[in-house]
Amino acid sequence: MDPVLFYGVPQGCSFGSIVALEWLQQPYRLCRIEMLEHPWPPLYRHINPMLQTPALLLPDGEALSQSMGILLHLAAQGLDRGLGFAQGTREFDRLNQMLAFLHTDVFSAFGPLWAAYDLQDLTPEQLRLLQDIGQGKVRKCFEVLNGRIGAGPWLLGAQRTVADAYACGVVRWADFHRFFDLAVEYPHIAQWAQRLADDPAVQFAHEVERQGPAAAHSAACLGHVQLDELPVFPRG
Incomplete structure (x- = not known):
């Protein structure tokens, strides 16, 4: 399973995680959370009990929450791309x-x-x-x-x-x-x-949020998934 980023709209701070994933250029998928629609999807509690975005569902089924934790995780994978620095420096x-x-x-x-x-x-x-x-x-x-x-x-x-x-x-x-x-x-x-x-990754993140046509054009993003399509939740 590819990583899945749960991002919130409108104006979510998860915007930055989309940008970082685009800079990393490794395959990932997106799941959209409309933050003004209540209640939030019940299944999302399995991802983040605090009902906040962003969250990153990892390939092994573990979920990371909090922007800082997600971004440091991505930075460690992208040292060769300059996204972060070696620990201890x-x-x-x-x-x-x-x-x-x-x-x-x-x-x-x-x-x-x-x-x-x-x-x-x-x-x-x-x-x-x-x-x-x-x-x-x-x-x-x-x-x-x-x-x-x-x-x-x-x-x-x-x-x-x-x-x-x-x-x-x-x-x-x-x-x-x-x-x-x-x-x-x-x-x-x-x-x-x-x-x-002027950065293409930032422009892409804007298109994702506004659901514009350019949101389909990314070498790394493999598209959107729905919560109930993911295989990590208990089924009733």
């Missing part, structure tokens, strides 16, 4: 540090903004409070990220890694919420984001 430490920063600080900074967007029956004061908290957290993270990128061209310097893949799926949320001009306030991030926007 200083570069490996820097990759782990960057992924942890993105996975905890940057991801969670958007939490209040998503709450302000999703929650019903908020008072104007509650809405404004969530927006103020979220915007402050995002600005703080983006200031740090902008400084770390510097001249780049990538998050860790000259080598494009799984950290870039993950970040492009999270940083794009600033375009959704639109409370600053990225190019003006964080020019290094804007330049980095444009380099990624």
